[in-house]
Amino acid sequence: MTPRNSTDGPFCWQSKGTLRRIAEACDDRTDRAHVLAVYLALSWLASDKQEEVFAETKARIAERAGVSYRKAAGVLSFLERVGVIGVAENFITGSKERGPNTYTLGTPCTGSGTPCPRLGTDAKQATVPRLLEESPEESIELAPAGAAVESGKASTKPGPKPRKPRKRNPLLDALAAIGGADPAQVTGKAWGGIGAALKEISEVCPGVTVEEINRRAGHYRQHMPGAMLTAHALAKHWATCDRPPPSAQATPQPARNYKPFTT
Numbered sequence: 001m002t003p004r005n006s007t008d009g010p011f012c013w014q015s016k017g018t019l020r021r022i023a024e025a026c027d028d029r030t031d032r033a034h035v036l037a038v039y040l041a042l043s044w045l046a047s048d049k050q051e052e053v054f055a056e057t058k059a060r061i062a063e064r065a066g067v068s069y070r071k072a073a074g075v076l077s078f079l080e081r082v083g084v085i086g087v088a089e090n091f092i093t094g095s096k097e098r099g100p101n102t103y104t105l106g107t108p109c110t111g112s113g114t115p116c117p118r119l120g121t122d123a124k125q126a127t128v129p130r131l132l133e134e135s136p137e138e139s140i141e142l143a144p145a146g147a148a149v150e151s152g153k154a155s156t157k158p159g160p161k162p163r164k165p166r167k168r169n170p171l172l173d174a175l176a177a178i179g180g181a182d183p184a185q186v187t188g189k190a191w192g193g194i195g196a197a198l199k200e201i202s203e204v205c206p207g208v209t210v211e212e213i214n215r216r217a218g219h220y221r222q223h224m225p226g227a228m229l230t231a232h233a234l235a236k237h238w239a240t241c242d243r244p245p246p247s248a249q250a251t252p253q254p255a256r257n258y259k260p261f262t263t
Contacts, residue, residue, distance in 0.1 A: 012047035014039065017107060018084045025082045034067050038075040041065035042085065046105050055090060057100045076103075171198055174210040175231035178217040197231035201238055216241035 022039060026032045041064035045056055062072035079085045086104035091097065173183040175194050186194070201208055213234070219241040220229055227233065234241065
């Protein structure tokens, strides 16, 4: 192997200022490797086209970067926010269908603390809100442009919206509690199973009450003292638990006729 030389063949280059800006903008929890891979793919494509402004599909960029389509889409949005690339939407002539976006590789804006301007964006092209092809599961956590990033500092990305309190249903709560669970801590998936059990019970006992659920739960424990009591188990044995198990009774002894003892 011989030392490389920029004149020995085609090459692509990345600005050190841009790489530094990416490193500063990525927080500790960001997969910086994916961001750098997408930026490398952009500079590679720019070199192929011999232009700093070029149109390309996200699928092609993702393929060059070796990442998923959704990951590439999230990274491209991030690179635009931090001011190292510009993104302009294009539409196929004579239709409202979108074509490949136009990307502009630029130098990063510095230290103003304000959002960076979008590079190479034609106002006529940006007439439709941009679609973010990323999901919560696959989106990467990125610090906003101008945000200070410190080691160990919590991400500035807003967290998931808090879930609204579930409307209480006494029957569901009773079924959840028969096995000793706290209804306030039952997960969403578990509520699905409890709801299905209540539906089965209501089909054969439309007027079921909390008292009736607790009564039959008590009978269940008497019938099957070693079995786990759950909403599903009670629904399965609902008819059996209408009454407690019969109490043990002494076996009747046969009548005996004794002959008098004689000598």
